[in-house]
Amino acid sequence: MSTELVVDVKKQVQAALEEVKKKTIENVFFVACGGSSALMYPSKYVIDREAKKIDAHLYSSNEFIHRNHNKLGENSLVILCSHSGNTPETVESAKFARSKGALAVSLTNVEGSPLAQASDVVLKYEWGEEANAFTTNYSVLYQLVFGVLKTIENNDKFALIEESLENLQQVHEKAAELYKGNAEDFGQMYKNENIIYTMASGANYGVAYSFAICILMEMQWIHSHAIHAGEYFHGPFEIIDQETSFIILLGLDETRHLEERALEFSKRYGKKLIVLDAADFDFTGVREEVKGYIAPLVLNYVLRTYADRLAEERNHPLSTRRYMWKVEY
Amino acid sequence: MSTELVVDVKKQVQAALEEVKKKTIENVFFVACGGSSALMYPSKYVIDREAKKIDAHLYSSNEFIHRNHNKLGENSLVILCSHSGNTPETVESAKFARSKGALAVSLTNVEGSPLAQASDVVLKYEWGEEANAFTTNYSVLYQLVFGVLKTIENNDKFALIEESLENLQQVHEKAAELYKGNAEDFGQMYKNENIIYTMASGANYGVAYSFAICILMEMQWIHSHAIHAGEYFHGPFEIIDQETSFIILLGLDETRHLEERALEFSKRYGKKLIVLDAADFDFTGVREEVKGYIAPLVLNYVLRTYADRLAEERNHPLSTRRYMWKVEY
Structure with missing residues (x-):
């Protein structure tokens, strides 16, 4: 660099x-x-x-x-x-x-x-x-x-x-390479979805929020909502069924247990689950003491490749807008 | 009492x-x-x-x-x-x-x-x-x-x-009475919706959140998301069109401007808008200095009547659950 x-x-x-x-x-x-x-x-x-x-x-x-x-x-x-x-x-x-x-x-x-x-x-x-x-x-x-x-x-x-x-750039690239096939599958399998929820907790919740409101709602006009993995069991989980798709993030911070619990339940009653697990990534160069803090950055980077594949498959570029920067608001 | x-x-x-x-x-x-x-x-x-x-x-x-x-x-x-x-x-x-x-x-x-x-x-x-x-x-x-x-x-x-x-009870009852027709219309007109967003800011955001995750997702299995009225213009608003329904709350607190702006925009590009405006309510007995703080309580009470009408029209009681208290989680 x-x-x-x-x-x-x-x-x-x-x-x-x-x-x-x-x-x-x-x-x-x-x-x-x-x-x-x-x-x-x-x-x-x-x-x-x-x-x-x-x-x-x-x-x-x-x-x-x-x-x-x-x-x-x-x-x-x-x-x-x-x-x-x-x-x-x-x-x-x-x-x-x-x-x-x-x-x-x-x-x-x-x-x-x-x-x-x-x-x-x-x-x-x-x-x-x-x-x-x-x-x-x-x-x-x-x-x-x-x-x-x-x-x-x-x-x-x-x-x-x-x-x-x-050392983050190399972690990003290795993670994206590891999940390359998953990102392609995501684009192909979910291109016709009308709604895709995202879910995470702790340091990773913002990444789920960003993907929901910026990528899915803003750039793809797909309905979405970032669900907090702890709140899931107190309302939102009643929505899951075999037809409802969820992107579930697993980070490496102290709240990972919440994300794992949400995934475990979702596996039992849902089918359309897209899982990104930071435990799969190679964090060489990242210090153990701050891995939990770094994980959301890597999840965010990998998710961007998911966005690219989705946009490509849907023939709806991420730059497309109907209101933002185009009309008064 | x-x-x-x-x-x-x-x-x-x-x-x-x-x-x-x-x-x-x-x-x-x-x-x-x-x-x-x-x-x-x-x-x-x-x-x-x-x-x-x-x-x-x-x-x-x-x-x-x-x-x-x-x-x-x-x-x-x-x-x-x-x-x-x-x-x-x-x-x-x-x-x-x-x-x-x-x-x-x-x-x-x-x-x-x-x-x-x-x-x-x-x-x-x-x-x-x-x-x-x-x-x-x-x-x-x-x-x-x-x-x-x-x-x-x-x-x-x-x-x-x-x-x-x-004096809150009488404010609640008068507000619900005033919006009785609106609540009935809501139940009838929106009973077949697949997704209903809610929106508010400031003291009222929690009420929008509660209606989204507890009433719509949990009790009615309708897709939802509580959008912050200020965040709306930085992503979520790209989702609105003539087919997408939004419940928009207008409170009386210092952030009311955000809710008004979101409503004004939504009126231009959306059609299915359900508006609850606390300025319509009779707050007799509530002190001027705390009206902004009391408004979300009244909005919440009125929204519950909306939930009742919706459940009735959909023949889906608010007490129905498929997972909560029924399966392990």
């Missing part, structure tokens, strides 16, 4: 941490919309488990502004993300955060974008098939979050996560 | 607050599953907006245990709920909370149930058509939550909410 970009990402993260050091951060707000919000779910999981003092909250941008959380203030770090840097609610959220005295750190693919301009610190991430995983959104966010935990609370996992992320 | 039960509820809440006073509470965890979890969403909204110091977190019971939030400890108040008091994950959560030194306060309909036995304090709520709204789950939880805010932070809304809840 390009050493230059790696060095650049590390420099950017260090610059953000320098700003964090100047404040007394008591809580972190993760603020974004849609897929950019989904990518923050694992980071909330990390802070929930790792932080001794800092609290983490996650809100969709417009909810963040109007809910007006009473503890948002000068001791808050607000982490925002918008790929284009153009999402109006997220740009407004950055302004709102700063008006309350908070430190606004934004991730975006577009330097100089409105979000970049509205923020105290900007982290530019890479994107697309050429980009090395170390320089992409999930990785940059993790470097920031573990960096914050190290800076404020002396948490010891920053070096472990940085080393693991440097 | 029965003065005896009202006095009893108030006594129970005061007894819980006496226990709260003995501790130094820094955060509140809302822990339950399915519908019992959904009823806690408005309370998280309340704490987010009202609390100066206390943080609020909400997790499905099994996620709560396995995620193992690092700030759960002896300065935590864990509020749990299970209607039967029998939900294994929630009973385990109470034990887990107490093992960490937290104060476990549980709501249940069944005195002496396993959850009641596993908790430090038990609040028994009433249930069913005979029960006055003041004595039911949403109301008892609000009395507890506003009581905690008063006890710990001198928040001044406890008396306002108590007075408003004492």
